[in-house]
Amino acid sequence: MSTAFVAPEDIETETLEAAVKARHWLHRHPEIALREYDTTHFITDQLASYGIETRQQTASGSADDRSDHQLGTGVVADIHGLQGDGPTLALRADIDGLPLAENADHPFASLNPGMMHACGHDLHTASLLGAAKELQGHRDRFRGTVRLLFQPAEESELGAQKVLAAGWLDGVDLIVGYHNHPGLPVGTVGISSKAIMSGNYRFDVTIHGKGAHGSRPEDSADPIAAFTAMSAQIQTIVSRNVSPLEPVVVSITQVRSGSAWNVIPSDLEFHGTARAFNRHSAELIQERLTRIVQGVSDAYAVRSDLDWSVRAVPIENDPDLASALARSAESYALHVIEPQPSLGSDDFADFQHSGIPGLFSFIGSNGDPGASGWHTPNFEAKDSALPYAIDYYTHAVDTLLA
Structure with a gap:
């Protein structure tokens, strides 16, 4: 399989092709909040193929297999840098779809009746898988620990609060996430020190x-x-x-x-x-x-x-993280902008309000005139946004765990 676009020089072509393939599988198989069982298995298997072991916990706190941890769905895993001790940086992607019938004619449309990835969480998940593959192959580039958080139930059921209660972010010093934005052209990264979601x-x-x-x-x-x-x-x-x-x-x-x-x-x-x-x-x-x-x-x-x-609660970005990652984004994004705030919301804010300094940004995923917005049957996030999203994650590690 080959992508329809050229991979940036700092992303291996194999990584990008794997991310596109993963994105298409995820888009075909959307699952709603706290029922992301096949999605969880898929993510776990992908990480295992990269040599990354998941670290879910049972309610008693002992290590167990992927089907018997506290939340039932979702994945958490660590990648340890080889440059020595350092902070733990969490990279978060949400994994759930929506109970909405898709109106699309592309070859990877939803196969699950009445469900679709109408908010682009398949893109988020695939880009974090791509970043995980890159980071696992280049652990000599950073110190400390990267915690991969594939969060269930962002759309409903208070998934972020459940993740915090389960202890999945215990010991995390910083957290970074993003949301695709169909109103912004591919290649655009929007980073702000202000509240960008309500x-x-x-x-x-x-x-x-x-x-x-x-x-x-x-x-x-x-x-x-x-x-x-x-x-x-x-x-x-x-x-x-x-x-x-x-x-x-x-x-x-x-x-x-x-x-x-x-x-x-x-x-x-x-x-x-x-x-x-x-x-x-x-x-x-x-x-x-x-x-x-x-x-x-x-x-x-x-x-x-x-x-x-x-x-x-409202997104409240850490100004120091925003400044550092905005400078970093200039090395890979076509356009780094101060994004217009959105009256949409994301429970990533719960992580920030729990006391973990965090940054949440927008990454352009379409930008065509009349592109459908989030939570609509015609929503479309383009594959070509994947390399910018992968870079967003990997450059966050390069910047914060250097």
């Missing part, structure tokens, strides 16, 4: 009213009418409480109620997400949402339950 907050509301026949609305405590009022007021949380210069989003995304066209239902549930780059804004949204739900419920004689949960 916090992700979920709200779930259930309105308990009183049902009645549609011909007798006076007998009801109508949850639909209450929801309509709540929805209108929720739209003012940002517009009337947050400066227009500050990026904040509140969106209602799901509404469920009723089972008959002529009956006013007794209950209604709605769900949504909020995005913010700082704790103050997140707390303001939660406080205003709580007051709106309670106030409208009282006015409409219904009772409501509100649950607010933190799905991911």
